[in-house]
Amino acid sequence: MQHHHQSSQLHQSAEAHEQSHHVIAVKTYLMIYLALMLLLALTVGAYFLDMGSHQINLAVAMTIAVVKAVLIVLFFMHVYYSAPLTWITAVGSLLWVGLLLAFLLADYFSRGWLDILGK
Amino acid sequence: MSASAHARRDDGRPADYLSDTSVASWLLTTDHKRVGILYMLSVTLFFFVGGVIAGLMRLELMTPRGDVMSTPDAYNRMFTMHGVIMIFFFLVPAIPGVLGNFLLPLMIGARDLAFPKINLLSWYVYMIGGVMGVWILVYGGVDTGWTFYTPFSTMYSNTYVVTAAVAVFITGFSSILTGLNFIVTVHTMRAPGMTWFRLPLFVWSHYATALIMVLGTPVLAISVVLIGLERLFQFGIFDPKLGGDPILFQHLFWFYSHPAVYIMVLPGFAVISEIIPCFSRRPIFGYRFIAFASVAIAIFGFLVWGHHMFVSGQSMYAGAVFSILSFLVAIPSAIKVFNWTATLYKGSLRFDTPMLYAMGFMGLFTIGGLTGLMLASLAIDVHVHDTYFVVAHFHYIMVGGTTMAYLGGVHFWWPKITGRTYSELWGKLSALLVFVGFNLTFFPQFLLGYLGMPRRYFEYRPEFQVLNVMSTAGASILAVGFVLPLFYLLLSLRKAPDAGPNPWGATGLEWQVESPPTTHNFHEPVLVTCGPYMYSPEEAEREYASQHVHTA
Numbered sequence: 001m002q003h004h005h006q007s008s009q010l011h012q013s014a015e016a017h018e019q020s021h022h023v024i025a026v027k028t029y030l031m032i033y034l035a036l037m038l039l040l041a042l043t044v045g046a047y048f049l050d051m052g053s054h055q056i057n058l059a060v061a062m063t064i065a066v067v068k069a070v071l072i073v074l075f076f077m078h079v080y081y082s083a084p085l086t087w088i089t090a091v092g093s094l095l096w097v098g099l100l101l102a103f104l105l106a107d108y109f110s111r112g113w114l115d116i117l118g119k
Numbered sequence: 120m121s122a123s124a125h126a127r128r129d130d131g132r133p134a135d136y137l138s139d140t141s142v143a144s145w146l147l148t149t150d151h152k153r154v155g156i157l158y159m160l161s162v163t164l165f166f167f168v169g170g171v172i173a174g175l176m177r178l179e180l181m182t183p184r185g186d187v188m189s190t191p192d193a194y195n196r197m198f199t200m201h202g203v204i205m206i207f208f209f210l211v212p213a214i215p216g217v218l219g220n221f222l223l224p225l226m227i228g229a230r231d232l233a234f235p236k237i238n239l240l241s242w243y244v245y246m247i248g249g250v251m252g253v254w255i256l257v258y259g260g261v262d263t264g265w266t267f268y269t270p271f272s273t274m275y276s277n278t279y280v281v282t283a284a285v286a287v288f289i290t291g292f293s294s295i296l297t298g299l300n301f302i303v304t305v306h307t308m309r310a311p312g313m314t315w316f317r318l319p320l321f322v323w324s325h326y327a328t329a330l331i332m333v334l335g336t337p338v339l340a341i342s343v344v345l346i347g348l349e350r351l352f353q354f355g356i357f358d359p360k361l362g363g364d365p366i367l368f369q370h371l372f373w374f375y376s377h378p379a380v381y382i383m384v385l386p387g388f389a390v391i392s393e394i395i396p397c398f399s400r401r402p403i404f405g406y407r408f409i410a411f412a413s414v415a416i417a418i419f420g421f422l423v424w425g426h427h428m429f430v431s432g433q434s435m436y437a438g439a440v441f442s443i444l445s446f447l448v449a450i451p452s453a454i455k456v457f458n459w460t461a462t463l464y465k466g467s468l469r470f471d472t473p474m475l476y477a478m479g480f481m482g483l484f485t486i487g488g489l490t491g492l493m494l495a496s497l498a499i500d501v502h503v504h505d506t507y508f509v510v511a512h513f514h515y516i517m518v519g520g521t522t523m524a525y526l527g528g529v530h531f532w533w534p535k536i537t538g539r540t541y542s543e544l545w546g547k548l549s550a551l552l553v554f555v556g557f558n559l560t561f562f563p564q565f566l567l568g569y570l571g572m573p574r575r576y577f578e579y580r581p582e583f584q585v586l587n588v589m590s591t592a593g594a595s596i597l598a599v600g601f602v603l604p605l606f607y608l609l610l611s612l613r614k615a616p617d618a619g620p621n622p623w624g625a626t627g628l629e630w631q632v633e634s635p636p637t638t639h640n641f642h643e644p645v646l647v648t649c650g651p652y653m654y655s656p657e658e659a660e661r662e663y664a665s666q667h668v669h670t671a
């Protein structure tokens with residue numbers, strides 16, 4: 001009874017409510033852990049690979065890092081099994097970091113466009 | 120009810136939240152109302168510490184030559200400590216920590232915040248940062264300005280920069296905890312029937328504030344940590360010699376610190392949105408517009424930070440975009456001011472102390488906001504950047520806005536918080552002194568800045584003296600206006616509670632319980648059946664008729 005009341009206050013669907021109490025199998029954790037280790041090996045391997053330019057190396061390393069972070073957020077932090085509100089919070093926070101980076105890069109890339117020192 | 124009966128007074132009524140007076144009961148409390156009181160005591164203390172420093176600076180600036188402080192460096196430490204204390208230890212926690220903590224659960228019909236222990240933790244975290252701040256002040260201070268700009272802060276300043284960075288870092292977490300608590304509380308603790316559009320606008324504004332606290336403050340924490348790392352271990356992040364970029368620091372810092380302006384002023388809007396309808400006896404005009412304007416400000420506030428960097432080497436194109444976006448954020452602010460004004464229209468106005476503060480807020484915030492638009496224009500900013508024009512502008516927002524709103528809110532809810540009424544005469548006098556003193560202090564600074572007097576110097580050219588003397592004279596009036604409430608509010612505590620549950624005839628759940636409220640806020644489950652601000656025109660007419668009954 002108490003339990004049901006709580007869920008209605010959280011504005012979660014019954015399904016989402018079930019999901020928030022989802023017990024993740026140990027097997028899933030192990031699989032994700034293995035995937036992370038594999039990606040770690042990939043990061044180290046990519047460091048020694050000559051891809052022509054530093055930029056490409058950087059892009060590859062960052063891509064692998066993002067995949068790793070997504071796996072951790074979705075499974076270790078249980079977002080994958082969580083209510084829509086949790087998804088919104090997680091995605092919103094990510095967008096906010098994106099906002100910071102986007103405006104930051106916009107400044108850096110457009111700095112040399114005018115023929116004025118420092119502009 | 121009888122089974123859950125708690126401590127009761129001799130006359131059988133449930134004890135109010137203030138009745139347990141032991142020190143432990145205060146330091147270990149998880150009651151949102153008591154945490155609010157703890158915050159009130161501490162922000163008041165920090166406000167007066169910051170105020171004394173401001174007074175010393177105004178004394179120094181009475182004459183063109185440096186004569187009050189021993190060295191220019193002492194002056195640098197003064198304005199830095201004034202800024203750090205006022206912003207991080209007064210303005211940011213003042214309204215959310217005191218009034219937000221006290222009122223949010225009462226307003227939504229809840230027993231407490233969602234995480235009462237985290238609420239107490241936020242106060243302790245804040246106090247650790249605050250004590251460190253005072254420690255720094257006693258042992259010589261910091262001279263970087265509250266903005267900690269690199270490379271000065273990381274390479275050259277030989278003051279307690281790292282200690283200050285740690286203090287700011289710690290205090291930031293107090294802010295994050297408060298924000299988190301408010302967000303979860305508004306989502307999960309509303310009483311049955313308290314739908315989103317029945318929430319008082321106070322709650323909407325605090326919800327928006329909480330969003331900024333949670334989204335912005337971590338970036339402040341990151342920027343001060345990076346300062347520490349570069350200062351201690353020579354990480355090359357901001358120092359060009361080590362391959363860093365000083366402007367990167369300004370980006371990171373202002374990504375938090377511009378939205379922080381809204382952390383400070385949105386709670387001010389929260390207070391004003393409650394006072395104006397009550398003393399106009401009219402429902403608030405454009406409820407949904409004001410509610411959504413708060414959220415819009417919280418979001419758009421994050422898109423304008425580059426307006427602090429127009430002349431610091433940021434790309435001109437980024438500057439132009441930030442300038443346009445800064446104009447846009449004026450729209451939701453203006454929506455609020457126009458809606459408050461429309462609420463006054465044909466209202467039956469009463470000019471009690473809280474209303475005087477609210478009216479002062481509306482005028483001063485408008486001046487502060489409009490001069491903000493001037494500063495957001497690229498061309499004007501080149502002229503007035505780093506002058507007293509900027510100082511005047513943000514004091515109109517921070518003192519004319521936030522501090523006036525805080526005082527208005529304290530006077531409005533004082534009968535609720537303490538159960539006592541205060542002297543209206545003294546209240547009105549102090550509100551008037553604050554308004555007059557404030558304008559005399561800061562309006563001359565607009566003129567000084569426009570004439571070209573730079574900020575953050577302890578000497579200036581002799582032709583600026585007349586305006587500076589006016590400003591210092593105003594500061595002394597302002598000081599009297601700020602000290603007076605301390606006396607008459609504290610004196611009101613000496614008498615027995617006399618306020619009654621609802622001295623202003625206000626709507627809102629907090630006015631339906633005793634003053635001061637009992638520990639558990641409500642005696643029975645709350646069921647909300649109507650929206651806020653049900654001040655009807657009929658009621659206004661009734662009041663008007665009863666006032667003039669002798670002519671009938």
Ligand SMILES: [Cu+2]
Binds near residue numbers: 377380426
């Ligand atoms: Cu700004």
